[in-house]
Amino acid sequence: MTTQTTTGGILRVLRFDRVQLATHWVNAALFGILMATAIPLYFGSFFGVVLARHLIERIHLWTGLALPLPVIISLIGPWGRRMRRDLRRVNYWTRDEIDWLKTLGKTNLAADKFNPGQKLNTIFVAGAIVVLLVTGSMLQWFRFFSVPLRVGATFVHDAFALAVFIVVVGHVVMALSHRETLRAIFTGWVSEKWAATHAVRWLNEPPPTREDAQPPSRR
Amino acid sequence: MTPPEPIDRINVGRRVFLGIATVGALGVAFGSDVQNFLGNVFGSGLGGLLPGGDRFRIYSITGQYPKISAKKYRLDVSGLVERPTTFTMADLQAMPVTSFSKTFQCVTGWKVPKVHWEGVQLSEILKMVGVKPGAVALTFESYDRADTESLTIDQALLPDVIVAYRMLGASLTTEHGGPVRLYVAPMFGYKSLKWLSAIRVVDQEQPGYWELNGYPVNGWLDGTTSPKNPDPQLT
Numbered sequence: 001m002t003t004q005t006t007t008g009g010i011l012r013v014l015r016f017d018r019v020q021l022a023t024h025w026v027n028a029a030l031f032g033i034l035m036a037t038a039i040p041l042y043f044g045s046f047f048g049v050v051l052a053r054h055l056i057e058r059i060h061l062w063t064g065l066a067l068p069l070p071v072i073i074s075l076i077g078p079w080g081r082r083m084r085r086d087l088r089r090v091n092y093w094t095r096d097e098i099d100w101l102k103t104l105g106k107t108n109l110a111a112d113k114f115n116p117g118q119k120l121n122t123i124f125v126a127g128a129i130v131v132l133l134v135t136g137s138m139l140q141w142f143r144f145f146s147v148p149l150r151v152g153a154t155f156v157h158d159a160f161a162l163a164v165f166i167v168v169v170g171h172v173v174m175a176l177s178h179r180e181t182l183r184a185i186f187t188g189w190v191s192e193k194w195a196a197t198h199a200v201r202w203l204n205e206p207p208p209t210r211e212d213a214q215p216p217s218r219r
Numbered sequence: 220m221t222p223p224e225p226i227d228r229i230n231v232g233r234r235v236f237l238g239i240a241t242v243g244a245l246g247v248a249f250g251s252d253v254q255n256f257l258g259n260v261f262g263s264g265l266g267g268l269l270p271g272g273d274r275f276r277i278y279s280i281t282g283q284y285p286k287i288s289a290k291k292y293r294l295d296v297s298g299l300v301e302r303p304t305t306f307t308m309a310d311l312q313a314m315p316v317t318s319f320s321k322t323f324q325c326v327t328g329w330k331v332p333k334v335h336w337e338g339v340q341l342s343e344i345l346k347m348v349g350v351k352p353g354a355v356a357l358t359f360e361s362y363d364r365a366d367t368e369s370l371t372i373d374q375a376l377l378p379d380v381i382v383a384y385r386m387l388g389a390s391l392t393t394e395h396g397g398p399v400r401l402y403v404a405p406m407f408g409y410k411s412l413k414w415l416s417a418i419r420v421v422d423q424e425q426p427g428y429w430e431l432n433g434y435p436v437n438g439w440l441d442g443t444t445s446p447k448n449p450d451p452q453l454t
Contacts, residue, residue, distance in 0.1 A: 042276075053278070091232030098231065123232050127239030135247060142327045143433075147442060150328025152250030156243050 011192035013203065015113070015184045017082045023074040024185060027125075030070070031168065033063045038161055064136050067129055090119045113202035117174075124167055131160050255332070276329055277394050280428060285362040285414050289390070289398045294382070298358075298420035301349030308384065308398060314339045314347075317381055319404070324440055326407035336402050338383035342376045344418070356424035359401055362414040368401065368427035369436065370410070371446050372420075379404035382415060405448065407438040 016024070037060040040053070074083045089112055100109040101116040109115070114122070138145055138153035145153070175182050180194045195203040246253075294306040318337040324330040341357075350372065357375050359368040374380065383402040384391055391397030396413025403410040409429040430436045435444035443449040 054280075087232075091230050092228040093231040094227055095229070098229070119232065120235070123235045124239065127236045127243075130240055131243035135243065138247070139327055147324065147328070147440070148251040149247060150326075151254065151330060152247040152328075154328040155250030155254055156246035159246065160243065 012189045013192050013195050014188060015190045015195075016188045018188070019074050019079045020082055020086070021185065021188055023070045023083065026070040027067075030063055030067050031164070034060060034067070035165065035168065037063070042158070042161075061136075061140060064133065067133060071126070071129070086113065089113055090122045093119070110201045111199050113199050115198070121167065121171060124163075128160050128164050128167075132157060132164070135160070254330075275323070275331055275395070276325070280365050283363070284393045286393055287362055287398055287414065292398045294399060294415060295417040296344060296348050296420075297417070299351040299354040299422060300345075300420050301351060302347075304348050306344070311339050311382065311384060311399065314343055317378075318385075319379060321379065321404045323408060326409055326434060326438060335387050336381060336383045336404075337385035338381040338399075338402065340378060341370075341380045341382055341401075342378070344382060345372075345375060345420075348420075350420055353422050354420045355422050356420075358419045358421055358425050359412045359415060359427070360417040360419075361412055362416040364416075366412055366414075366428045367425070368410060368412040369424050369430070370403065371424060374403075374437075374446070374448070377405060377448065405440055407434075407440060409434055410438050 037056050040056055041060060074080050075087065093116065096107065096109050097112070097116045097119075100107050101120065105115075105117070112119075135153040135157040138150065139157060142150045142153075175185070180190055181198075184190045190199075192203065289308045292308045294311065295303075296306065297303040316337060317340045318335065320333045320335045322330050322332045323334045354372055356369055356371050359370075361367070370380070380401075380403050382399060384397070384399050386392075386395055386397075391400060396411075396415070399415050401410075401412045401415050412427070424436065426436050437444045437446050439449050441449050
């Protein structure tokens with residue numbers, strides 16, 4: 001299990017450390033910039049907006065190239081223990097979790113730190129980052145690709161962008177309607193009461209494994 | 220030591236991630252065919268609403284559109300010609316009309332199938348002004364003087380190289396280069412200069428704006444870059 005402290009009589013459980021909070025918000029900011037710049041680039045002909053198109057293009061390009069960095073940096077360093085541990089959680093599912101997702105949450109589930117929907121969201125974002133980065137790069141450095149491949153890359157880039165808009169809107173709606181988890185992504189903490197209801201398998205996990213433990217003291 | 224994962228755990232994350240990447244790769248490989256299929260089945264109307272579908276993406280190298288009314292529009296044709304001429308919109312419309320539907324293909328990958336164009340063949344204009352011996356190429360200028368383009372005389376004489384004033388059954392809009400633009404059907408979109416204001420007949424080819432930024436001077440749709448038309452079928 002994770003670090004617990006008591007504040008004002010409430011037992012608090014650490015859900016996200018500072019590395020995870022920073023990664024989430026930097027990643028969210030990059031996605032926000034990409035989505036904001038994507039709209040005038042895509043709908044330019046509707047809005048009649050071409051002013052500063054070149055600048056918007058540059059911003060979209062450089063933000064896109066930076067997109068995988070927060071996740072990669074947070075995962076690779078000695079600071080990434082919790083990130084790596086959570087990555088493993090997102091990767092490995094139990095049969096119960098698969099059933100829970102198949103029935104859209106109608107089965108009983110002793111939930112992990114993240115419920116299957118949250119896990120799926122994370123996996124989608126990871127996949128979308130890779131696909132959008134590759135197809136976006138193909139559009140930027142199109143000379144190396146045949147015309148049908150450029151057309152295919154445009155098609156995929158646009159389709160995934162649409163999917164990202166839908167998923168991000170869903171993500172924000174879910175976040176706004178779940179106050180305790182919303183607070184956790186700002187403060188890093190949830191109450192033990194919340195964890196006991198929504199993430200009981202996580203709460204009842206055995207003591208820290210090596211990668212979750214504090215750095216070993218010198219012997 | 221990392222504790223072993225219990226056996227009833229399935230690496231859904233990795234599988235879904237690889238699935239998404241595979242869908243992306245298949246889309247890149249076959250997206251062009253899918254789009255053609257959808258365009259054929261549903262027509263380019265619905266195709267335009269699909270993501271990545273048949274829609275124009277509007278570029279302007281200055282970030283602005285020069286606004287010119289059809290009344291005030293003038294096309295100057297000068298250089299190595301017998302009779303330098305300034306055409307009004309009415310002059311162009313009085314000339315023989317050429318119309319056809321072609322796929323508009325951008326060099327970066329987007330395309331819009333079955334775009335209907337109407338205008339005057341460039342060869343008609345050249346016939347009218349009389350090209351002098353020694354002429355090799357044409358230089359085109361846009362109204363805002365920011366964009367330039369070029370074609371060899373041979374390319375300019377191809378039947379589907381037109382000075383267009385109507386598109387998709389309506390007057391050419393400002394964002395599509397109206398009131399009058401060049402439309403070079405057998406080449407990528409960047410060759411079809413918008414807001415055409417001047418044509419000069421010259422004795423050597425001068426690369427235009429996009430060519431100076433790295434695009435081939437001869438941007439044939441099949442990707443070849445020699446001055447000669449690679450495929451007479453294209454025209």
